[in-house]
């Protein structure tokens with residue numbers, strides 16, 4: 273790791289200033305009662321981060337798009353599934369930053385998911401591909417074509433899960449660490465790893481154990497990604513960081529985006545007990561992890577457990593008129 277003379281923090285890096293922070297932390301006493309007691313349960317509302325219907329991508333793209341603009345980029349490209357929250361928020365923030373946006377998306381576009389409809393409203397150009405493995409080469413080809421025509425493209429990797437993006441979750445970690453409540457555990461949905469990398473970097477050495485609940489890949493694969501991104505964060509900041517990485521891959525079910533009975537129960541419980549709407553792809557499965565582990569008695573009365581709501585609720589809708 274390259275150690276610079278003065279250690280930096282996330283404030284040292286330019287941001288768009290587009291998101292709304294700190295996001296609230298609310299207690300969920302009725303959910304706790306429905307689970308038969310146990311630790312106090314809290315939720316951090318990162319579904320309220322603002323542009324593009326909020327969620328975790330706003331925090332990451334704040335940093336990534338500000339750097340792209342500072343480097344003179346005039347067009348942004350990124351990749352995802354047809355309902356990608358990352359793609360939608362990239363489209364929203366690009367519109368706000370005055371950058372042209374191209375999204376390379378795979379998956380079934382009929383009926384049109386709400387997220388895709390918004391991508392178009394935000395003015396993004398959508399390039400459909402059939403399979404996930406066609407996204408990256410297509411993005412590279414379009415970026416080359418744009419470059420050849422005199423444009424300055426910035427290609428953002430999946431989920432903006434790069435060290436610069438993860439700084440957005442160091443900022444969230446700071447909000448959590450300074451909230452006045454000592455959390456024994458923090459659960460959140462994890463996939464491309466940037467959210468978890470920022471959280472484990474920001475909460476390294478704190479009493480809060482971070483548990484990423486996988487939406488898709490194996491615990492080994494995600495933990496390796498998180499470790500790589502967290503090492504990149506340490507390099508960016510010129511600090512030594514010793515992150516503790518735990519990924520729980522026990523709630524994926526049959527696969528990415530395929531509903532599970534535990535996830536459906538979590539959707540119902542959060543909505544009926546707390547008036548909180550989760551999304552079926554990421555947060556419901558992560559919440560199912562919290563519910564199962566609280567029910568199993570992993571945490572005792574007097575402990576505090578935080579669930580990070582990372583957004584994504586538009587997956588519940590498609591455009592019908």
Ligand SMILES: Cc1ncc(COP(=O)(O)O)c(C=O)c1O
Pocket residue numbers: 327328357358431433461462463464465466467468551554555582583584
């Ligand atoms: C709603 C939601 N939650 C969680 C995640 C996972 O975050 P990360 O990709 O940073 O691991 C995503 C990623 O797409 C998401 O859209």
